[in-house]
Amino acid sequence: MRKVFRDVVTIDEARNLLFNHFTPKRAVETVPLHLAVGRVLAKDVYALTDVPPFDRATMDGYAVRAEDTFTAEEDNPVILKVTGVIEAGKKPEIEVNRGEAAEIATGAMMPKGANAVVMVEYTRKRRDEIEVFKPVSPGENVMYAGSDIMAGELIAREGSKLTHREIGVMAACGIKEVEVYRKPRVAVISTGNELVSPGEKLVEGKIYDVNSYSLAAAVEENGGEAILIGIARDDEAEMRRMIDKALREADIVMTSGSTSAGAGDVMYRILDEFNPGVIVHGIAIKPGKPAIIAVSDSKPIFGLPGYPTSAMTVFEVMVAPVIREMAGISESEMTRLKARLALKVFSAEGRREFLPVNVVEGAEGYSAYPVSGSYSGAVTAFAFTDGFVEIPENVVMLEEGEEVEIRLFSQLRPADLMIIGSHCVGVDILLSILREKKPYMSKVINVGSTGGILAVKRGEADIAGTHLLDESGVYNEPIIRKYGLRNVLLVKGYLREQGLIVARGNPKRIRGFEDLLREDVTFINRNRGSGTRILTDMYLKEVAEKRGVSFQELIASIKGYTVEAKTHTSVAVAVASGKADVGVGIKSVAVNYGLDFIPLRSEEYDFLIRKGRMEKEAVRDFLDCLTSEEFASRLQKVDGLEVYDRTGEVVEIE
């Protein structure tokens, strides 16, 4: 039998073992005040001077003795002798005696003798005298020395993340540089013969290095400074060299890959040569079990698994807290959010599972969608993951609708506009017109027409693009009713021509769906639930009927029927690259890729919206774009897409 992880420990045990051998320490550096925004203060800061440093006029006017003005009235002014002018920034040379006044500017230092300022609006100047029409009380329009900040006051506390507020107050106190925590330096190494760096040529068998980049970005997001060391081949000497280099340059070292038993325990052997060496080998966590923690002379080395999602999970659970601690960043920066689970989930007993989820805001709070593909090395698991749900070791199942707490990877910004549904080039054009108008943050999830309708039903989508043909020959409306949606609006969109996309010149001489059954023809299908897939299946059912075979039999003999592309563009790329001979898609995409197009029919691409969502400015602006002349003219340039007399028409579905 092969080596297994014999000493798998729980997350808490792993932490305790780590902190037995390593104490996170914070280093301090001094930065000029104007570069300190976003940094974490390393020391309490006290005011060394009063603010303001002297009694100061807060208005333009005349510095006076308040007692002299007590009898002033609108129609019976007091007359005072003006003995001088006091400008801001200068020490007054004069003193104000009884019956006297000194012209003074906002911010200027009060002269001796004066205890108030009469606003210029309540005076009239006559040669070297002024008339005062309104009395002032002692202290009026004067800001006393130290009344804003007194010398000795604590003005900013250790551990604060500096914003323009603290920086302004420190500037007022004359502080020109501050001591902040130095960002902990974290070295990142990827390992594996199969890895090449982005930008390099990809020869067969190789893949691009993901972890160096995603982990470095995550280090920065957690307040650290990432140092990219590079890719180590599966060669012990090279790995050791790079780890030695990393230990010289960084406070924390992270490797990814080469940790599983299958890799022959290379990383374990290398890391165990340090002193004290490996202290954790395997953590009861899913994904991420084959993780290693080692220490070399009180610097921690984390050996993360190679799969991107596993590496990121171990990073978040084990490494990020150490970086934040060293950076002086408070725990509470990690945002938590309550949501309901959108699907039932099974979990592994005996391991703590970190389930990646996508969060969508609905009518009744947040929904969490488990992200699939996270354990198979898929990197798109990243793109849709907002955070994760921690499932304890003893829980084997979570019910649909159960409330869960999500730890967000980064601050969740609710999108201004959430579009879930069918993918269409027209939507991309609408969004680009919308973005030129206002910098809305839109999130688009392409899940096909059916997925869009369900997302609107659950209140998660603002808008769903849909093009579903009913047997009755009517688009969208009957199917929306069938799904039981109420209080929604169907806004008619535009027409788009669907057809068969084939290579330029149609070398395989494809004429229709019958040709998909040919031995020499490879098809590329669309994902289930998409309008195009439903259209495809309708045509194929006709073929099956004509031939007198079942639909199942028919599709079993189509090469490539089970290969599902998620967008029209992906279909075109598959045909253009020769991976497939034919697919179903819209004309514009075929033309874009220089492919031939065999028209099938024009379909109605519409937008489904809950009535309540019309309150959102972004939704109204989106619909304005739909009926704009700019959209009509930009759509005209796209083959097979066009607005028509129903564009913008609103069908209410009660």
Added chain:
Amino acid sequence: MRKVFRDVVTIDEARNLLFNHFTPKRAVETVPLHLAVGRVLAKDVYALTDVPPFDRATMDGYAVRAEDTFTAEEDNPVILKVTGVIEAGKKPEIEVNRGEAAEIATGAMMPKGANAVVMVEYTRKRRDEIEVFKPVSPGENVMYAGSDIMAGELIAREGSKLTHREIGVMAACGIKEVEVYRKPRVAVISTGNELVSPGEKLVEGKIYDVNSYSLAAAVEENGGEAILIGIARDDEAEMRRMIDKALREADIVMTSGSTSAGAGDVMYRILDEFNPGVIVHGIAIKPGKPAIIAVSDSKPIFGLPGYPTSAMTVFEVMVAPVIREMAGISESEMTRLKARLALKVFSAEGRREFLPVNVVEGAEGYSAYPVSGSYSGAVTAFAFTDGFVEIPENVVMLEEGEEVEIRLFSQLRPADLMIIGSHCVGVDILLSILREKKPYMSKVINVGSTGGILAVKRGEADIAGTHLLDESGVYNEPIIRKYGLRNVLLVKGYLREQGLIVARGNPKRIRGFEDLLREDVTFINRNRGSGTRILTDMYLKEVAEKRGVSFQELIASIKGYTVEAKTHTSVAVAVASGKADVGVGIKSVAVNYGLDFIPLRSEEYDFLIRKGRMEKEAVRDFLDCLTSEEFASRLQKVDGLEVYDRTGEVVEIE
């Protein structure tokens, strides 16, 4: 009469005027992928390759033809001939035929002929053959080319702020650099003869420049790059030179100061020399009315008022949206929050008011406390301002308890621990022990004992430090009951010695409160509501009684009675610097500043906590620190503070 703002315009008019002469444009720059975190994507990014780029094994094991394994059983294995080994990163040289298998590593490319991988755990190796104990279906443990990302798919959308997620996906597609929006460059100039830069010596009449630093920090917070040009004296030629320099280096220019009519319209005259020159002169906004907007050859110049809060308000309302637009940052980044107004507020009719508020989380949601001092040039208004409430032009009053929407200056992070109440060195020690334990984010607002009790009553404080003596001679408990608090705990803290703080050697020979009445003695008082102030007034009432005068008469003859320091430290600094001869405070502070101390009495400094707050980990940890040996020993080193037999004792108040 002097010049007034004749053409004051509303905020919307100001925006329209600005955008008639200036169109914000976004510049694009290319950055390496590993430096792109936090930047805003300038173009939609499409995948140029499939991910994975080939069919890939997702497990260590043997690549087989699934059909060959269909009859495999635990006790009746299928035997296959092993024809070679396929490593990750290499193109397989072999093909798998019927009855054959190839050893394959996770991530390696599938060989021709094979369509599934048997996990190594379900096999046994015997020389050049393997036994397979479990069947696999076609595609099992294989990740197909393009199944994660298909070439042609949109992987990141223009306008996205890049996180480790998008960066990981782009790396997977081999993208090594990305086009992002260049941060708009914003030049910052302060004007005024009275300004000196922090770090320089402050001669009489001068103050430190706040706006350069707070505005530069705010520029960075809004996605811009700040360029500090410096301080321009009130000299037209110098101002013009600096603005010319700023226009050469930046996309947007900001000045502050010299905008009001009182400054002789200097800034107006200078800015009007550009082409087209001044387009807005005065905005109906409070604070910030005397703001100028000019344009020079399609670059905007904002002339902000000089008062820090006014400058920041005009920045937030007029400048920040332009910076964010040019940086490609979505509007929704500006966080909004609903809160109830803690006090009644009057507003100016005809001007839109931006009321600075401090936000505190209470039992029933958020409370907004208007920040005082914001219109008088106080910079502490900054330190306590979390954001502002926009009050429309036609509203003259908002009721206490009214719901308002707050625009937050920066992301509001609720503190882990909110301590509102009396200031004490002992609390600082407790917090420093607590921070060494865990990196809690604590917020401390020193408002005196009474303010602390009220904050606990309203649910805004987790903990209030209090030392209020009742006429009965009992500390804290009777007064808390008098304020009607229920379901609270009074945790007994420590003893602290209060006394008179006088200069070293007591040159004025002060013996007691009687001496405060002397002509040659200047007193420094504490703020109303503080326990020390109440103690002071109790002693002074005794003096008044003895002398047969009223309390009011007595205090009228004390020099400095109306000058209120907010902390013990401030009192000590005032005495040490000679601004006052005597104040009331705790011994530790006096000793710290090398001052003499005349003991009055030992008081009981306790902590008031709502019962419900004991659920918070930070509160429990704080109380653990109170009874810890470390606290006792560190307190012992502070003169006049000591734990005693009641420290940690809990008094329930039902």
